[in-house]
Structures are given as structure tokens and as C-alpha cells.
Amino acid sequence: MKRMEPSPPPVCPPCPTDITCKAMVAFGVNDLRECEVIVAPPRAGEVRVKIVCNALCHTDIYTLGGSDPEGLFPAILGHEATAIVESVGDGVRSVKVGDTIVPGYTPQCKEPDCIFCMSPKTNLCPRIRGTQGKGVMPDGTSRFTLKSDRSTIFHFMGCSTFSEYTVLAEISCAKINPSIPHEHACLFGCGIATGLGAVWNTAKVEPFSSVAVFGLGAVGLAVVQAAKAIGAHPIIGIDVNEKKFAIAKQLGCTDCVNPKDHDKPMQQVLIGMSPTGFGYDYTFDATGNTDVMRSALEAAHRGWGLMTIIGVAAAGKEISTRPFQFVTGRRCTGTAFGGWKTRDAIPMLVERTLKGEIKVEHFITHKFKGVAETTKALEALHSGDCLRAVVEY
Ligand code: NAD
Ligand code: AHE
Ligand code: ZN
Helix, strand or coil, X not given: CXXXXXXXXXXXXXXXXXXXXEEEEEEECCEEEEEEEEECCCCCCEXXXXXXXXXXXXXXXXXXXXXXXXXXXXXXXXXXXXXXXXXXXXXXXXXXXXXXXXXXXXXCCCCCCCCCCCCCCCCCCCCCHHHHCCCCCCCCCCCEEECCCCCEEECCCCCCCCECEEEEEHHHEEECCCCCCHHHHHHHHCHHHHHHHHHHHHHCCCCCCCEEEECCCHHHHHHHHHHHHHCCCCEEEECCCHHHHHHXXXXXXXXXXXXHHCCCXXXXXXXXXXXXXXXXXXXXXXXXXXXXXXXXXXXXXXXXXXXXXXXXXXXXXXXXXXXHHHHCCCXXXXXXXXXXXXXXXXXXXXXXXXXXXXXXXXXXXEEEECHHHHHHHHHHHHHCCCCEEEEXX
């Protein structure tokens, strides 16, 4: 009788160790420098990922420029990326090494005790929002240290994608179909998904509704694209930069207006242009300017108009209007990430893009190579000719 040899013990995967890589570190307001950083292994419930490409969003600029009341320095910014899972911490089940993911700054814990994840009304899962706003991981500590002096670097929006490697909470990782071009996938990490969702989820624009969009950057143009797709008409685009008008009309704007061409408040100009003469069924702010938000609200239709705030206003800024605007039927809401439940929605948006139902290539106006070229991407975004600048790492 042949003696059964005991089977060899299972070989545990190598325990991940520190990774030293390049990152753009924000040391202070508008002080962004390429450094070597040490990225610690993922702890329980965390995932370490290799960033393959990152798109710059205006919110990165807003924080780098010192306008974010939660802004911390030194920090690694960035939140619109495509990444590959490098290692996972204890208990991680939804992703594995080698998976392609898009980080989500609005996580989705999916826990039965999360009244937000269990509600169809919102995507605002608060599971890690407290620590995220303090620039640390859920256990209150950072995974980033500066190689030169071992000082701690803060995380940003739970993403920190201005780095070749970063660590995310598992609930912030949306696993996607890897066959989508990485540069297209990253757009669903923030701006494009937000603009589409503002129309389809938050405002729930109906066919034949009239729409006015203030701000024709990538987010506002995604609003235009979504409004066109749902059959809205007319769609008016408003921007102080007329260079945006051509693409805005290609994507669905029936008219574009430059506030600089008018000496009247824009709400009066728009109401005069509106189909009923009483304003627009849906208006959107994608500028972050609180004066524009007032115009957008007051251009909403008497009796039923809904204004949606997408723009992020600087610390201390507030919106104002007469209560009469609400008494006469106007409503105002806002959207975070377009209302998408991150881990469910991003894979769905990627599948729709792969089927050709959602076009995104036109949003990429600049491409750069290497994390250090993030500075060139920032310059491009400031130039006014840029919608999304994608940096391939
Ligand atoms: P962007 O800077 O590329 O675009 C803003 C556009 O607004 C530009 O075309 C600019 O010319 C225009 N603009 C500026 N001032 C104006 C004015 N007074 N009147 C008319 N147009 C004006 O920014 P983006 O990446 O498209 O993002 C737009 C806004 O949305 C930013 O505030 C960003 O922080 C915010 N954002 C919010 C979310 C969210 O989840 N709520 C997600 C992404 C971005
Ligand atoms: N820390 C900022 C938050 C600004 C803000 O509103 N952020 C948006 C995302 S912008 C992405 O480009 C958001 O979704 N916020 C929801 C949240 O939970 O922060 C400030 O101004 O305080
Ligand atoms: Zn963003």
C-alpha cells in the first residue's frame, strides 16, 4: 500500500511590503512637487493599487489653490483615475490582485445597517467620510510617507491618485471590465459620471424639457450630452469662454450665450430666450461660482423649475436669493458624483461605453506621460482650452 505523502502546506501569497514610487505632493497652496514616497501595504479592508492613468478635475485645482475648507497639506491629491489592484488587505473579497478598478471618492459600503446605501434616494455613504475628510485611512492613519525624511503625507478624497501607487478602502474600489481603454475609464471616476448623473439621477430630466447649463467644462458638457440623450429641448449653454461653444453645440446645445455679451443679469436674458418666457424646466451650475448659482436658480421656470448645483464653491462662499423665488415655485438641489452609487454604477457606465451607448473620447483634450507631467496637465486645465487632461503613469 503506497504511503500517502502529506500534501504540502498551502503557500501563502508573499506578504506585501512597502513600495517606493513617484508622486506629486502638494506641500502647500500651489506648491506641487514630484517626490519619492513610500506607500505602505494595505491593512484590513484596504487595497493597494497601481495607478495607470489619472485625469485632472477642477476640484483638484480648487484644493491645491487653497479653496477647500477640508484641504490639508502635505497631501497627495487626485481622484479621477484608472488603476490595477497590486495587493489586498485582510478580509478583502470584492477585488483581487490584477483587477482593473476605478477609485470612488464617494464609497459604497453596501452594509445592511447603512441607511444611505440601503436608500434609493442617495449615494452619500458616510462609512469613511469622517476619516476621509481628515486625510487618513479608516483606521485614522496614513499609508504615505515622504522617502526623504519619513514625514507623513495626507490622503485626499480617499483616492490620492497623483501617485504611481495609492491605498484605497475596499468600499471605494469599483471593479470594471478591463477591456475599456484606461483613459476612458478614468473619466467615470468623477467629472463625466457626475455630469451624466446630475441629469439622469438627480434632476431626472424628462424628454422635451427645456434645459440651461452654466459652465461648459467637462462636467457641464457631460450635462449637455446627457440632456441631449434624454431628449431635452432646447438646451442652452452658458460660458464666459466662447471657445467651449463649438463642442457644446456638437454635444447638443441648441444655443450658447456668453454673459460678457450682455449688460443684464443672465437670468433675465435667459428667461427672455426661454420657450414659455418663464424660464427653464431644469438649470444646472457647473462653474462653482455662487453668483452664477443665483442666476441659474432664478432662470429656473416659474412654478416648477429645478436648479441643480454641481459646482464646488470656495470656502466661505454662500448662495443668496429672495425667498420669493421659492415661493413662486423654483426648487434647488445639489449632486455629489451625480448621485451614482459608485461600486454599482461605474461598472455599468463602463459597459454602456463599451457598447457605444456613451461616447467619452471627446472629453480628453490633452494627454501627458509620467506623474511629473501632472504640472503640465494643471497648466492645460488653467489654459481654458482643456476639458480633461489625462496623465498616463
Ligand atoms: P472647469 O473649470 O473645467 O469648467 C468650468 C467652466 O465654467 C469653464 O468652462 C469656465 O469658463 C466656466 N465659467 C467660469 N465662470 C463662469 C461664469 N461666471 N459664467 C459662466 N461660465 C463660467 O471645471 P469642471 O472640471 O467642468 O468642474 C466644474 C465644477 O464642478 C467645478 O466647480 C468642480 O469642482 C465641480 N465638480 C463637482 C462634482 C460633484 O460631485 N458635485 C464633481 C466634479 C466636479
Ligand atoms: N471638501 C470639499 C468638498 C467639496 C465637494 O462638494 N466635493 C464633491 C465632489 S467634487 C469632485 O470633483 C462631493 O461629492 N462632496 C461630497 C462629500 O461627501 O464631500 C468642501 O468644499 O468642503
Ligand atoms: Zn472631481
